[in-house]
Amino acid sequence: xxxxxxxxxxxxxxxxxxxxxxxxxxxxxxxxxxxxxxxxxxxxxxxxxxxxxxxxxxxxxxxxxxxxxxxxxxxxxxxxxxxxxxxxxxxxxxxxxxxxxxxxxxxxxxxxxxxxxx
Amino acid sequence: xxxxxxxxxxxxxxxxxxxxxxxxxxxxxxxxxxxxxxxxxxxxxxxxxxxxxxxxxxxxxxxxxxxxxxxxxxxxxxxxxxxxxxxxxxxxxxxxxxxxxxxxxxxxxxxxxxx
Numbered sequence: 001x002x003x004x005x006x007x008x009x010x011x012x013x014x015x016x017x018x019x020x021x022x023x024x025x026x027x028x029x030x031x032x033x034x035x036x037x038x039x040x041x042x043x044x045x046x047x048x049x050x051x052x053x054x055x056x057x058x059x060x061x062x063x064x065x066x067x068x069x070x071x072x073x074x075x076x077x078x079x080x081x082x083x084x085x086x087x088x089x090x091x092x093x094x095x096x097x098x099x100x101x102x103x104x105x106x107x108x109x110x111x112x113x114x115x116x117x118x
Numbered sequence: 119x120x121x122x123x124x125x126x127x128x129x130x131x132x133x134x135x136x137x138x139x140x141x142x143x144x145x146x147x148x149x150x151x152x153x154x155x156x157x158x159x160x161x162x163x164x165x166x167x168x169x170x171x172x173x174x175x176x177x178x179x180x181x182x183x184x185x186x187x188x189x190x191x192x193x194x195x196x197x198x199x200x201x202x203x204x205x206x207x208x209x210x211x212x213x214x215x216x217x218x219x220x221x222x223x224x225x226x227x228x229x230x231x232x233x
Contacts, residue, residue: 004160017232024210034176035221037224042226043207043227043229044224044225044226044227045161045224045227047221047223047224048221050221064231085146091161093161103172104151104166104211104213104222105151105163105166106161106163107155107163108160108161108162109160110159110160111159111160114206
């Protein structure tokens, strides 16, 4: 069975602080994909990143960076110099890599509510 | 900019009524997925459809819920005899035929409130 745990239910920071959102996953698959999505107050889901299990390189995109560590089954997300517009719910998700009927079937974590205060 | 379109965005029903939620995928996408987000929870997979076929409905409640994706027209998620516990946001997502990378394009969701 697949499972994604986001232990931080809510995080509150002040603007310009760095913040890291934790994601721990469980899977028996050797091939899998990990995702982060952002859900702003308006409710839609915004895709942020996809990482496959064979690529452990960390990624940076502007103020966002991701740290994938297979050894600890973690895929953490860091926002540097946070801004008020970063306030949202952030979801980590996992998908099997087998393709076929699995590829749209994501297992989501419970989400972390991030509030950035001015 | 034809992304995934869902309607209605908000739907209010009384217990026992039927709810129909519609989803038009991104143009050219032939795979549709429905997810449900209960209040203060993450999204849970419900069903995966291709045109005229249900591929995986392992996340669908056994009763009252059904989904279709006809050859023409949008995908429909139908909930019969709604109960208060059906109140949730229902998200539709689509992907292209060869989209094995797993990126899904999500709609803005339909929020169902059952009174």
